[in-house]
Amino acid sequence: MTAPLYIALRFATHRKRALLLSLVGVVFGVAIFICTQAQTQGFAQYFINSTIGSSGAMVLRTKFQPRYEGLAVAAKNTTGATNRRNYFEGVSNVSEIMRVSRQFSNVVACAPVLRGNVSARAGFENASVEIYGIDPASQLKATDLATQIIAGKFDDFSNNTSAVIIGYKLADFLNVGAGDAIQILSPGGEYWRFTVAAIARSGVGTVDLNRVYAHARVAQRLLKKPYQASMIIYKLRNPSRAPELANHFEELFQHRTESWQEREEGNLQIFFTLQVSAAITVSLIILLAGFGIFNVLTMSVLSKVREIAILRSMGYRRIDISSIFLWQGALIAGVGSLLGCVLGAVLTWGISKVPIHIRGLLYTNHFLVVWDWRHYFWATLLAVVAVFIASYVPSQRAAHLQPVDTLRGSSL
Amino acid sequence: MNGEVSLSCRDLERYLGKEEERVHALRGVSLDIEAGSLHAVVGPSGCGKSTLLYILGLLDQPDAGSIIIASENVSDLPDQEWSRRRNELIGFIFQFHFLMEDFTAEENVMMPMRRLGHLSESEMRDRAAALLHDVDLGDKLRRESRHLSGGEQQRVAIARALANDPQVILADEPTGNLDTRNSERAFALLADLVRQRRKALLLVTHNRFIADACDWVHEMQDGRIIGSHPRGQRGSITTNV
Structure with a gap:
C-alpha cells in the first residue's frame, strides 16, 4: 500500500460522519440513475418488442418506379429529392x-x-x-x-x-x-x-x-x-x-421498405425524451452529491492543514499530498458506486413488482424494467467523474499549501 | 570547526511580506554545521531564527545565497528534489511536536519511512519500535499520539526525526512547550542520540541552559548572525538567551 493511500484511508475512517454523508450522496445518485434508466428503457423496450412482434422489424410495401426527368433543369425553388417516384x-x-x-x-x-x-x-x-x-x-x-x-x-x-x-x-x-x-x-x-x-x-x-x-x-x-x-x-x-x-x-x-425505427419514430422519440429527461434529473442528483463531496474534502483539507505541513516537512511531495485527497475521493466513488449498483439492482427489482394498470399505448399490469449492464456502467462512470472533479480542486489546494506558513504561524 | 560539514549555508538573504510590510528577515547569513555537533541559534523573537531554520530545512526558498547539504548545493533544485532530500537527509523537531493526531506513536515514527519506501512494513515497525525504545517509549508504541503527555509527544517527535537516519536534525524550540524536567530530559536524549549517531543538530532556542549545553551558539539579531561562540567562550553573549 502506498503512503498516500495508507494516510487517505486513515483520514477517511477518522471522519466517519463526513465519509458517510459523502457515501450516501453517491450511493443514492447511482442507485436512482440505474433505477430510472431501467424503468424508462423497460417501457420503451416492451413497446419495441411488442411492435416488432406484431408488425415485424421491417415491412416491404408498395412498388415504385424512379421518375427520370432527363436533362431538364429543376426550377430553383423545387427540392430535387422529393416526388421522384x-x-x-x-x-x-x-x-x-x-x-x-x-x-x-x-x-x-x-x-x-x-x-x-x-x-x-x-x-x-x-x-x-x-x-x-x-x-x-x-x-x-x-x-x-x-x-x-x-x-x-x-x-x-x-x-x-x-x-x-x-x-x-x-x-x-x-x-x-x-x-x-x-x-x-x-x-x-x-x-x-x-x-x-x-x-x-x-x-x-x-x-x-x-x-x-x-x-x-x-x-x-x-x-x-x-x-x-x-x-x-x-x-x-x-x-x-x-x-x-x-x-x-x-x-x-424497387419497393418502399420501412424499418420499425422509421415506422415508430414518433413513439420512440417520446421514450427517448423521457429517458434523457430522467438521466438529466438523476445526473443532477449525482452532481449535488459531487458538491457535497467537494465541501467535505475542502473541510477536510482545512482541518488537516497542520498534518499537511507535517507531512511536507517529512519529505512528502505535493503529488503525495494531492494523492491523499484524491484517494479519499476514489474511496468514496468506489465504495459509493458499488453500494449504489447493489441498491440500484434491488430498487429495480422492487419496482418491477409494483402493480400498475396501463391499457393505452402499452398493456401492462406492473412496472416494466430492463436489466442492462450499461446502466450500471454509465452510473458508475458518472459518479467517478463527478467525484474526481469534486476531489481534484481540494486536493490541489492541499498540495499547494505552503508548509512554512503553517509552521511559522504555530511556532513564532 | 574541523569535522566533516553536514550542512552549510552562505550569504542567505530572505525577505518576508509584501510592499510596506516587507521585512528583511535574513541578511547574509552563513553557517557550517559538522556531523556529531550541536549548534544553537539564539536571539530575540523576530530576529530570523525560525526563518533560517525553515530555509536550511528546505521548507522555504531563500531570495539569495546557497545551501549545501551532504556536499551538494541544493539551493536551486526543484520542489520535488527538495522533498526527497527533506525525507532522506533532514529530520525536523518542532516546538509543538506536531504529531499526526489520528496515528499511534509507532505509526508517527513510521511516517517518514513510508515516504522513503526502503523498508517493508515489518522492518518499518521494528525500526520504529527500536527508536521509540531509545527515547524510553518502548511501552507506548500503540498509543495514539493525542493520548501521550507533552514530554512523551516530544520524545516521539525526536524518534520520528531520526526515522530515516538523516544527516541533519533541525529543531525549532524543541523544549519550548515542556516543563523544566521534561525539557532537560528531552534535550539530554536528543543530544545523546545526535552525538552517538554523528548527526548535525541545529536548534533554535530561548532556553539558556540548552544553548549552553550545545557545542556552538550562534547569536542572531535583525536577520544577522552577530556572533558564533564555541562552548566555554560565551562571555560576550548579550542577547536575551
Whole structure:
C-alpha cells in the first residue's frame, strides 16, 4: 500500500460522519440513475418488442418506379429529392422477393400480408378495422402472433378459412369472445360472416384495437384486391440494423421498405425524451452529491492543514499530498458506486413488482424494467467523474499549501 | 570547526511580506554545521531564527545565497528534489511536536519511512519500535499520539526525526512547550542520540541552559548572525538567551 493511500484511508475512517454523508450522496445518485434508466428503457423496450412482434422489424410495401426527368433543369425553388417516384399499390412478384430476401443473413423469416380497411360488426357495435390477410404458417415464423393469443387457439384459425383472430381491445369493444361470430363489411357492400377463433394481445394499443387477422385468400376476395400481398413483413436477427437493410431492399426490389425505427419514430422519440429527461434529473442528483463531496474534502483539507505541513516537512511531495485527497475521493466513488449498483439492482427489482394498470399505448399490469449492464456502467462512470472533479480542486489546494506558513504561524 | 560539514549555508538573504510590510528577515547569513555537533541559534523573537531554520530545512526558498547539504548545493533544485532530500537527509523537531493526531506513536515514527519506501512494513515497525525504545517509549508504541503527555509527544517527535537516519536534525524550540524536567530530559536524549549517531543538530532556542549545553551558539539579531561562540567562550553573549 502506498503512503498516500495508507494516510487517505486513515483520514477517511477518522471522519466517519463526513465519509458517510459523502457515501450516501453517491450511493443514492447511482442507485436512482440505474433505477430510472431501467424503468424508462423497460417501457420503451416492451413497446419495441411488442411492435416488432406484431408488425415485424421491417415491412416491404408498395412498388415504385424512379421518375427520370432527363436533362431538364429543376426550377430553383423545387427540392430535387422529393416526388421522384411513381408508386403502385401492392407488392409484385411476392414469391421471388421472399426467396431473395431469405438469402440475407439478417433475415430470419418473412411473411406476405394483404392489408385493407373494412368495418366489423357484432351485435349493435360497429368498428373500423384493419384486416390482415395472412398465411398462418409464414405469419407464425415472422411474428409473435402465436404467443400473443390470450383466448381460443391458433390452430382453430389455421384450420378454418372462415375464422379470424382479433385484438383483445376490439373483442372488448364488440363484446365478443373466442367462438363468437362477427361480420365484416366488404368494400362491395356485403357482410361476410367469420368465427372468432382466437383473441390476441400484442401489447400495442392501436394493434389490439384495430387489427383482424384473416386468411390471405379470403382477404383477397373480401377486399377485391388484384394482387397477392400489399406488404411483406420481416423478422430480423438483429432488428437494430433494420434501417440499413431497409435501404438496401428498397434499392434492390424497387419497393418502399420501412424499418420499425422509421415506422415508430414518433413513439420512440417520446421514450427517448423521457429517458434523457430522467438521466438529466438523476445526473443532477449525482452532481449535488459531487458538491457535497467537494465541501467535505475542502473541510477536510482545512482541518488537516497542520498534518499537511507535517507531512511536507517529512519529505512528502505535493503529488503525495494531492494523492491523499484524491484517494479519499476514489474511496468514496468506489465504495459509493458499488453500494449504489447493489441498491440500484434491488430498487429495480422492487419496482418491477409494483402493480400498475396501463391499457393505452402499452398493456401492462406492473412496472416494466430492463436489466442492462450499461446502466450500471454509465452510473458508475458518472459518479467517478463527478467525484474526481469534486476531489481534484481540494486536493490541489492541499498540495499547494505552503508548509512554512503553517509552521511559522504555530511556532513564532 | 574541523569535522566533516553536514550542512552549510552562505550569504542567505530572505525577505518576508509584501510592499510596506516587507521585512528583511535574513541578511547574509552563513553557517557550517559538522556531523556529531550541536549548534544553537539564539536571539530575540523576530530576529530570523525560525526563518533560517525553515530555509536550511528546505521548507522555504531563500531570495539569495546557497545551501549545501551532504556536499551538494541544493539551493536551486526543484520542489520535488527538495522533498526527497527533506525525507532522506533532514529530520525536523518542532516546538509543538506536531504529531499526526489520528496515528499511534509507532505509526508517527513510521511516517517518514513510508515516504522513503526502503523498508517493508515489518522492518518499518521494528525500526520504529527500536527508536521509540531509545527515547524510553518502548511501552507506548500503540498509543495514539493525542493520548501521550507533552514530554512523551516530544520524545516521539525526536524518534520520528531520526526515522530515516538523516544527516541533519533541525529543531525549532524543541523544549519550548515542556516543563523544566521534561525539557532537560528531552534535550539530554536528543543530544545523546545526535552525538552517538554523528548527526548535525541545529536548534533554535530561548532556553539558556540548552544553548549552553550545545557545542556552538550562534547569536542572531535583525536577520544577522552577530556572533558564533564555541562552548566555554560565551562571555560576550548579550542577547536575551
